[in-house]
Amino acid sequence: MSVSVGYEKARAEGRAALVGYLPAGFPTVAEGIAAVNAMIESGVDVVEIGLPYSDPVMDGPVIQRATETALANGVRTRDVLATVEATSGHGVPVLVMTYWNPVEKYGVDAFARDLAAAGGAGLITPDLIPDEADEWLAASEAHQLDRVFLVSPSSTDERIAMTVAHCRGFVYATAVMGVTGARDSTSSAAPTLVERIKRVSGSLPVGVGLGVRSGAQAAEVGAFADGVIVGSALVSALADGGLPALRALTADLRAGLST
Amino acid sequence: MLPDEKGHFGPYGGRFVPEALIAALDELDAHYRKAMADPEFTGEFERMLRDYAGTPSLLYDATRLSERVGGARILLKREDLNHTGAHKVRNVLGQALLTKRMGKPRVIAETGAGQHGVASATAAAYLDLECVVYMGEVDTQRQALNVARMRMLGATVIPVTVGSRTLKDAINEALRDWVTNVDSTHYLLGTAAGPHPFPAMVRDFVRGIGVEAREQCLALTGALPDAVAAAVGGGSNAIGVFHAFVPDADVRLYGFEAGGDGVETGRHAASITGGSHGVLHGARTFLLQDDDGQTIESHSISAGLDYPAVGPEHAWLHQQGRARYSPVTDAEAMEAFALLCRTEGIIPAIESAHALAGAIKVIPALREELGREPTVIVNLSGRGDKDMHTAGDYFGLFGAEDEVR
Numbered sequence A: 001m002s003v004s005v006g007y008e009k010a011r012a013e014g015r016a017a018l019v020g021y022l023p024a025g026f027p028t029v030a031e032g033i034a035a036v037n038a039m040i041e042s043g044v045d046v047v048e049i050g051l052p053y054s055d056p057v058m059d060g061p062v063i064q065r066a067t068e069t070a071l072a073n074g075v076r077t078r079d080v081l082a083t084v085e086a087t088s089g090h091g092v093p094v095l096v097m098t099y100w101n102p103v104e105k106y107g108v109d110a111f112a113r114d115l116a117a118a119g120g121a122g123l124i125t126p127d128l129i130p131d132e133a134d135e136w137l138a139a140s141e142a143h144q145l146d147r148v149f150l151v152s153p154s155s156t157d158e159r160i161a162m163t164v165a166h167c168r169g170f171v172y173a174t175a176v177m178g179v180t181g182a183r184d185s186t187s188s189a190a191p192t193l194v195e196r197i198k199r200v201s202g203s204l205p206v207g208v209g210l211g212v213r214s215g216a217q218a219a220e221v222g223a224f225a226d227g228v229i230v231g232s233a234l235v236s237a238l239a240d241g242g243l244p245a246l247r248a249l250t251a252d253l254r255a256g257l258s259t
Numbered sequence B: 001m002l003p004d005e006k007g008h009f010g011p012y013g014g015r016f017v018p019e020a021l022i023a024a025l026d027e028l029d030a031h032y033r034k035a036m037a038d039p040e041f042t043g044e045f046e047r048m049l050r051d052y053a054g055t056p057s058l059l060y061d062a063t064r065l066s067e068r069v070g071g072a073r074i075l076l077k078r079e080d081l082n083h084t085g086a087h088k089v090r091n092v093l094g095q096a097l098l099t100k101r102m103g104k105p106r107v108i109a110e111t112g113a114g115q116h117g118v119a120s121a122t123a124a125a126y127l128d129l130e131c132v133v134y135m136g137e138v139d140t141q142r143q144a145l146n147v148a149r150m151r152m153l154g155a156t157v158i159p160v161t162v163g164s165r166t167l168k169d170a171i172n173e174a175l176r177d178w179v180t181n182v183d184s185t186h187y188l189l190g191t192a193a194g195p196h197p198f199p200a201m202v203r204d205f206v207r208g209i210g211v212e213a214r215e216q217c218l219a220l221t222g223a224l225p226d227a228v229a230a231a232v233g234g235g236s237n238a239i240g241v242f243h244a245f246v247p248d249a250d251v252r253l254y255g256f257e258a259g260g261d262g263v264e265t266g267r268h269a270a271s272i273t274g275g276s277h278g279v280l281h282g283a284r285t286f287l288l289q290d291d292d293g294q295t296i297e298s299h300s301i302s303a304g305l306d307y308p309a310v311g312p313e314h315a316w317l318h319q320q321g322r323a324r325y326s327p328v329t330d331a332e333a334m335e336a337f338a339l340l341c342r343t344e345g346i347i348p349a350i351e352s353a354h355a356l357a358g359a360i361k362v363i364p365a366l367r368e369e370l371g372r373e374p375t376v377i378v379n380l381s382g383r384g385d386k387d388m389h390t391a392g393d394y395f396g397l398f399g400a401e402d403e404v405r
Helices: A004-012 A029-041 A061-072 A077-087 A100-106 A108-117 A134-142 A157-166 A189-201 A215-222 A232-258 B019-036 B039-053 B063-069 B088-102 B115-126 B137-142 B144-152 B167-181 B198-206 B208-221 B236-245 B312-320 B330-344 B350-370 B385-395
Strands: A017-023 A046-050 A094-097 A122-124 A146-148 A171-174 A206-209 A227-230 B012-016 B059-061 B073-078 B106-111 B130-136 B156-160 B185-187 B227-232 B252-260 B276-280 B282-287 B323-329 B375-380
Touching (some): A017 A029, A017 A061, A017 A206, A017 A232, A029 A046, A029 A077, A029 A232, A061 A232, A077 A094, A077 A100, A100 B276, A122 A134, A134 A146, A157 A189, A157 B019, A171 A189, A189 A206, A215 A227, A215 A232, B012 B312, B019 B039, B039 B088, B059 B208, B063 B073, B063 B330, B073 B208, B088 B106, B088 B198, B088 B236, B106 B115, B115 B130, B130 B137, B130 B144, B130 B167, B137 B156, B144 B156, B156 B167, B198 B208, B198 B236, B208 B236, B208 B375, B227 B236, B236 B252, B252 B312, B252 B330, B252 B350, B282 B312, B312 B323, B323 B330, B350 B375, B350 B385
Parallel strands (some): A017 A046, A046 A094, A094 A122, A122 A146, A171 A206, A206 A227, B073 B375, B106 B185, B227 B375, B252 B323
Antiparallel strands (some): B012 B282, B059 B073, B276 B282
């Protein structure tokens, strides 16, 4: 199921989509699956499942610690695919967000095949730029998967146009320069970046990730973006307060977008 | 001429980094290309290397060592005599000068044992740049003296407390800093690895090693050497001494990786001979990884070789068969370390002892193949003062008083 299904549903309701991230296997594979399903029940429109990796250069401390825990508890690539399979049957598209080396090691086409078979929508690739993505472009065509590349405030207009042209599903705007993590105030650079992307993205939705942690912040971002991506705040909620806290935050974020 | 426009050495290299860094890498690439074609920059770089760093370093005819080893004339490229005690000063001066040219006031660096951190702090002090060094917490404890050196030179040392708390995590943390502060900051990467243009740029800043050695060898012996040997961790000293010789098809190039306890034990840092294809720290190359592509921690008695990947140009030279890579164990390296101390009165870096140990291993076959005594250049990439704690433990030099009879 393409991620566009989630965006279209939100658009039909006159609001931005809520995109929620959790790493697979955190704290264990079974508990990670339960957490994703709780997030789905509480109102996310699109799910990102992180593949825990030994060298997460784009992630801040919250996600680093969670993925370290998942790895220490023995999570494997096949568990990530199992998590996709166990969460993708609920009408909410499920993407995998992964650093590139685990996919390359698994085999790019084999990973695409198995992700598609598990019901996954596609991949978000934070350290793979379209310039290096020939094999993934071919595999995502062959297996009809979404491919979500990132753009940033430092991207030139030429690179934004090139990157957007290679995206399918949505465009991931990293609206602050820095690693993942919840922030107190939203970035003033975000609306500008979204506007630059919109000039060339046509009907392709633009999701914004910039450290949103509350319904009020989600509402601010949802006013100018098609999707509001929340990661670290949800991981913190799960780590500190378990499923009840995760459900409560998801519902709060979703309520922020619905008002 | 490699790499290509996008930084590929055949299938290796490239840029596997967040999009947020691409603009900075493009900017760096443009400045570096312009600088290398600008006599004002190259002239100033040469002046600093000569007047400040003390290069060209000597090519020393190690007759006592050669006699003891037997079968070859061994010439030592004395990078250990450079300011800060290693070849690394060439790279940091080049990058720091480029940082000034780009108008950035701040450099960040990663360091394992502290050598690149000390060199970076030195260049930053010399060129008046703010310097922040990321160092794994485990390493800050093992290398307290180098932490003090960096702080004495005015650098800020930040212990890294995530991941395995060693060099690879220090690189991750430096990349995180860079992506956050890229407008004001240059990442002064310590080896010929990482995303394009770092492998090519670092190589160009250190390739003087080989250019000098080639001229010096011709002047000394009237011929090119038969072989050039270097230790390979990330690979900067090796690419530095190899590069000028790559077109000389008759000059054999030997890269010696850190075999640790032996490649067969799994406790080593031999990315090419004991690793596999993958992507780490921005480049496609050889690395140590498990079945899922998770990075495996490397092991070596030499902190400078203790890195789970290798620069992409070495991966390419290996694939082309132009350079030959093989492992040298901790024990073999330490034997060569002692040999050089006793025959020449030179205490080498343990990294450099790997190069010497490897050369000693290949000399008999080389002599047989050539039917004469070969000339072998060994890159003595650094001095061993920093390694005396390790050597003292290894050889049991601490604690027991010399017996008086």
